[in-house]
Structure formats: C-alpha cells, structure tokens
Amino acid sequence: MEKIKCLRCGKCCWYPQEGEWNKKNSPWLPCRFLTVGINGVSTCTRYHKRLGSEMGPGAVCGRREDSIYNYPGCPFNTPDKEPHPFWSKLEKV
C-alpha cells in the first residue's frame, strides 16, 4: 500500500491568536517555526525537535493525528473530525 504523504501546505501549523481553538472568529497566526517557500511549500525550521515546541503564545506543537480538525486538501483528514474553523472559512475542507 502506498504511504500517505504530507503535502506541506502548512495549514496545520497555525494557532489561534487568542488561544481559543474552537472559536470561529479567533484570528489565527502561523507558527514561529513555519516558513513558506516561493513555490508555496512550507518547511518547519525545527522539524526534528518540533513536538512540544512553543508555536506562539499559549500554543504548543503536537502530532497531526492528535489535531481535532480536518484541513483543506490534507490527506490525513478523517470522517470523524470537523472542518478547521479558520481554514474552512477560506477553502472547502
């Protein structure tokens, strides 16, 4: 079976500025370790030490499978999760 690969869109590397992960109107910001190349492919500058790193005030990096959300186009989406409150306003999840 073919292994599912991350598309490196970076959408799971944003956190709610006001710390309110479930609030639809909370502004979201990119993690301080996220960089996006001119080709649109994102990179984590702390990839091998990412888990537990502070993304920004009140937010810590965790495993993708532990996220409670689905993200637009993410191959790791599962039917039991809800669309991400920030990205689902901009793109179809």
Ligand code: SF4
């Ligand atoms: S949302 Fe999915 S495809 Fe995008 S960076 Fe995260 S795991 Fe990869």
Ligand code: SF4
């Ligand atoms: S530390 Fe985590 S949230 Fe931040 S860019 Fe790296 S993988 Fe994404």
